[in-house]
Amino acid sequence: MKISNRRSRRATTVVALGAVLALTATACGDDGSGAGGDKGAEGSGKGKIVFWDNNGGVRTEIWKEIIADFEKANPDVDVEYVGIAATEYQSKVDTALQGGGLPDVGGVGSAMIAGFAAQGALEPLDERLAGSSLDGRLNKDMVESLKAAGGGDDKLYSIPTSANNGVLYYRTDLFEKAGLEEPTTWERFFTAAEKLTDKGRNEFGYTIRGGAGSIAQALDAMYGQSGITSFWDAGGERTTLNDPKNVAALEKYAGLYKKVTPAADLNNDFTKMVAQWDSGTIGMLNHNLGSYQDHVKALGADKFRGIPQPTGPGGRRVQVSNPVDGLGLFKSGKNKEAAWKFIEFATSRAENSKFNEAAGQVPSNADAAKDAWISKAEPTKLAAQALSDGSTSIVQLPYYLPDWNTISKADNEPNFQKVLLGKMSAQAFLDAMAEQLNAAQKEWNEQNA
Structure with a gap:
């Protein structure tokens, strides 16, 4: 049966996630185009985009640094930062899905992908990734983990930024x-x-x-x-x-x-x-x-x-x-080209390393994972050792269930x-x-x- 194959793939992903640390539904619209049937637009690649941080207050400072770096490198794009507390983020997105007002880009970790994707809110990112400077440079296990959390269609709805433990x-x-x-x-x-x-x-x-x-x-x-x-x-x-x-x-x-x-x-x-x-x-x-x-x-x-x-x-x-965190492109966005530029920049080696050093987490960019600061962060080193020495078993939580976040929280x-x-x-x-x-x-x- 197909289901057993999918479940087997997810089990493999769990084991692979250990290696990550060791190495450092239908849409709401009838046309299936996304929340409310809004397909959004590619845009000109210039102008304003809105970014929702799913850990506002905690990661605000480092995201503002990354945004400043991005705007310096892309002076024709302006990023509006909106910090939302982790405890309020899902309800904020769910409300926007019903009433409009979704951002262009936002934090989308593995625990929330299935619910958002089932409502047609997220843009599949496989083709964008394949044609970008990130192709082949992101940790494969993190990418596969986010795919496995997507609800069974084997599409990538979020570009990983970090892994936790x-x-x-x-x-x-x-x-x-x-x-x-x-x-x-x-x-x-x-x-x-x-x-x-x-x-x-x-x-x-x-x-x-x-x-x-x-x-x-x-x-x-x-x-x-x-x-x-x-x-x-x-x-x-x-x-x-x-x-x-x-x-x-x-x-x-x-x-x-x-x-x-x-x-x-x-x-x-x-x-x-x-x-x-x-x-x-x-x-x-x-x-x-x-x-x-x-x-x-x-x-x-x-x-x-x-x-x-x-x-x-x-x-x-x-x-x-523990869920892998990432950045998703909302399907209703009107400037997807500029929003993708931001995602690509934020997960480049220098910026991804900067973000994860501040957060104390494992970088998704394979080159960033080689940076010297990781060896100096003892908890990260010990977590890596525990996950690679055969002493640890991981119980995979069912992030792929669209109802998981609601059941496990509200x-x-x-x-x-x-x-x-x-x-x-x-x-x-x-x-x-x-x-x-x-x-x-x-x-x-x-x-x-």
């Missing part, structure tokens, strides 16, 4: 003072979280993400502890999300809230969580490579380390996949908060989410049979 950051000074071992295993992690907590002195062992973006972090902790290595059962029809081992793992993880974490964590997204860790006396933080530079600025490189996620029994590390983040507060059981939470995912997978399988 989950990291456990811990305060080396606090661990040394408490006589604790490095939290390289889940057992050590839970021991340290408890020992480093002194509520009377406002000291906590861990900060948990309870606000926007909480589900992915919870899944990482679940599968990391349970050791389950596939998101779907052998038949590819039912999720392993509510497997008894995952339920037990979530109960233990959620049980950390308010016991060894600040109460404010209930509503913390990643920016608040990172800022809290950087300014306080909290022992550990789960985030990704992207916040490394923030920690260096706030704490100094000698007071913390960023290491791969803890290992489970037998020394095996299991972690969920539909279930409020329920996860109920789990943290003890108002909903881990079993009930995972059963409800699994039911939604099984239905979405069934629909996708039927459409792609």
Whole structure:
């Protein structure tokens, strides 16, 4: 069946994504032309374009540098920058899809491609890439990962900018003072979280993400502890999300809230969580490579380390996949030629290296991935080693499902908060989410049979 072939290709892509780090539906319009039937236009390649940053506030400074470089090299193009918080980006695009006002170009990571592409919002980029200076210069595994996330039509809807990976950051000074071992295993992690907590002195062992973006972090902790290595059962029809081992793992993880974490964590997204860790006396933080530079600025490189996620029994590390980020061309844009120029420039060696050094992530440009700064960023080096030494298995999240982003965010983040507060059981939470995912997978399988 076609579906099994596609699923096999996606599994291969997951393995390939490890190598990336180691080496450094129908449209809304009846005519199928895109959102609202608006085909857009190539334009003159000059004039104004609008760029929506999908991580506004966090990446605003570096994007403005890249835009300044681009406008200097292309004085006949003016880029209007619009920074949108990561937690608000999808809803902003969805609203624009219904009412108009989409940008020419915007951030489109693998977690959102399928949903946008299913609504006909994105321009396929395969031919543009093949005829550009980027051809053969982008990391093939990142490109294939974005293709696999597109919903099954094998088209490329986003040009990759970077790859990320989950990291456990811990305060080396606090661990040394408490006589604790490095939290390289889940057992050590839970021991340290408890020992480093002194509520009377406002000291906590861990900060948990309870606000926007909480589900992915919870899944990482679940599968990391349970050791389950596939998101779907052998038949590819039912999720392993509510497997008894995952339920037990979530109960233990959620049980950390308010016991060894600040109460404010209930509503913390990643920016608040990172800022809290950087300014306080909290022992550990789960985030990704992207916040490394923030920690260096706030704490100094000698007071913390960023290491791969803890290992489970037998020394095996299991972690969920992290999306590849990229830039997409919106189909309704009226100046696609100029917008493509911007994408091509932003992912060139110099600019892609500059962006990823600031972000602390892995460049998509193969030449940029050879630059010296990468070897000096310890978390990136350690992540690469963990993904290449055979100790890590990756659980591929179903980014290809058009409903994935909605299910894993808007539909279930409020329920996860109920789990943290003890108002909903881990079993009930995972059963409800699994039911939604099984239905979405069934629909996708039927459409792609």
